[in-house]
Amino acid sequence: MKINVDEAKCCGAGQCVLLAPEVFDQRDDDGVVILLEAEPSEHLHAAVREAAAVCPAAAIELSEST
Amino acid sequence: MTAPSGVLVVGASAAGLSTAEALRRKGYQGRLTVLGAEPHLPYDRPPLSKQVLAGAWDPERARLRPQAALSALEAEFLLADPAVGLDTETRTVHTASGRALRADAVVVATGLGPRTLAGQAGLAGVHTLRTLDDAVALRADLLASSRLVVVGDGVLGAEIAATARGMGLAVTMAGPRPAPLAGQLGPVVAGLLADLHTERGVRLRLGAGVSGLTGHHGRVTGVRLDSGEVLPADVVVVAVGADPATGWLAGSGLRVDNGLVCDSRCRAAEGIYAAGDVARWRHVTLDALIRLENRTNATEQATVVAANILGDDQPYRPVPYFWTDQFDARIHVHGTPSADAEVTVVDGDLAGRRFVAVYRRDGAITAVLGWNMPKQARLRRGQIGDALPDLAPAP
Numbered sequence: 127m128k129i130n131v132d133e134a135k136c137c138g139a140g141q142c143v144l145l146a147p148e149v150f151d152q153r154d155d156d157g158v159v160i161l162l163e164a165e166p167s168e169h170l171h172a173a174v175r176e177a178a179a180v181c182p183a184a185a186i187e188l189s190e191s192t
Numbered sequence: 193m194t195a196p197s198g199v200l201v202v203g204a205s206a207a208g209l210s211t212a213e214a215l216r217r218k219g220y221q222g223r224l225t226v227l228g229a230e231p232h233l234p235y236d237r238p239p240l241s242k243q244v245l246a247g248a249w250d251p252e253r254a255r256l257r258p259q260a261a262l263s264a265l266e267a268e269f270l271l272a273d274p275a276v277g278l279d280t281e282t283r284t285v286h287t288a289s290g291r292a293l294r295a296d297a298v299v300v301a302t303g304l305g306p307r308t309l310a311g312q313a314g315l316a317g318v319h320t321l322r323t324l325d326d327a328v329a330l331r332a333d334l335l336a337s338s339r340l341v342v343v344g345d346g347v348l349g350a351e352i353a354a355t356a357r358g359m360g361l362a363v364t365m366a367g368p369r370p371a372p373l374a375g376q377l378g379p380v381v382a383g384l385l386a387d388l389h390t391e392r393g394v395r396l397r398l399g400a401g402v403s404g405l406t407g408h409h410g411r412v413t414g415v416r417l418d419s420g421e422v423l424p425a426d427v428v429v430v431a432v433g434a435d436p437a438t439g440w441l442a443g444s445g446l447r448v449d450n451g452l453v454c455d456s457r458c459r460a461a462e463g464i465y466a467a468g469d470v471a472r473w474r475h476v477t478l479d480a481l482i483r484l485e486n487r488t489n490a491t492e493q494a495t496v497v498a499a500n501i502l503g504d505d506q507p508y509r510p511v512p513y514f515w516t517d518q519f520d521a522r523i524h525v526h527g528t529p530s531a532d533a534e535v536t537v538v539d540g541d542l543a544g545r546r547f548v549a550v551y552r553r554d555g556a557i558t559a560v561l562g563w564n565m566p567k568q569a570r571l572r573r574g575q576i577g578d579a580l581p582d583l584a585p586a587p
Contacts, residue, residue, distance in 0.1 A: 137522075138522060138524065138566035138567070139488065139513065139515060139566070139570070140566065141488065144570075152567040154568075156566070157524070157565070157570070179210065179491065180210075180491045182487040182488045182491065182515075183236070183238070184236055184256045187258065
């Protein structure tokens, strides 16, 4: 799994951090997403999929190799 | 209940798409159909009043998912075909084009329709903003105009006023409350918003009712206030709230009362569910019927609906959240603020326009608001109690 975040789309809700704090954080000054792990290990995939799905700005894109 | 063999989602916006995605994430492999009234693939509405209206984004950029992600969903999207009726017994949805779609589970996610003013329909230059096409049409009209009057002092009206001001128009905001968002956020924060809009050149004509529109040769020329004063305009945006899009449910036998009324599991009847702006469900803690109009509710409620369709038995108990961007202010609100709450700044300061405020009623924290401090506000989200008072009053 590879994660791409679109900082310009990010609204700073922090939903991703609530769901997957090992993978996402927010900048202190403006709340924009910080990607901690662009290729997270497998045990985090379910939480990351949830985070991408609930992001209210659709700012998280996943590419999953098949 | 065993997993259904066919799910039909009525509505192809955030709530509808999220329901479909959550069903697949949770392992549902059966037939999945998403019916949309608009011709567009799922797109996001919050950018419409900001990036899309300003022209900073192509409309394409508001798409909720890239094509590959939609394809991977293995759902059939039936677009440009509004639902016109529901047979509750057989769970059959009838569409404008004459389709009859039967499913084991039907999810109602038809959202809202904007309210309008009397006389609006016959006048060119008067807009509402709900859809992508609305945003494109409003932008085109703004680009050819110099004076905008926004009727409405809520989130949508304030965002449109800020965006249009940024496009160089002379903007006047009219509405019944004393300051933008005063009804939701109370006098302290709304007062700051009024200052911000005024500094940036928006003329506030608030605290006055609007009695109608004036026109000449079929084109709007102004907005008439209760006092008789007319605010001249080339373009008018009417942002006075919206109503649940439930007209198509007439005759279904389902209870419609300010939304499709559901139980605590977001279920309106056996095999029929609702998600998003249109859903009015029983909140188990409050023991009251609640309806929320915000972007995260669409997704969170859809997730619970998907789980319940697949056999779970989850009550839906969200912490409400919304954000709004106006000029350089990014405001994030967790919980349920109210105009009469006691507001205390707990981080930053009002004068610096970078702060976190907590809202209290009867001593309990009911909301946390961040003004240009999104992370710091989110970190206090856990302090909000479950006693959400007077949720979702009339806008």
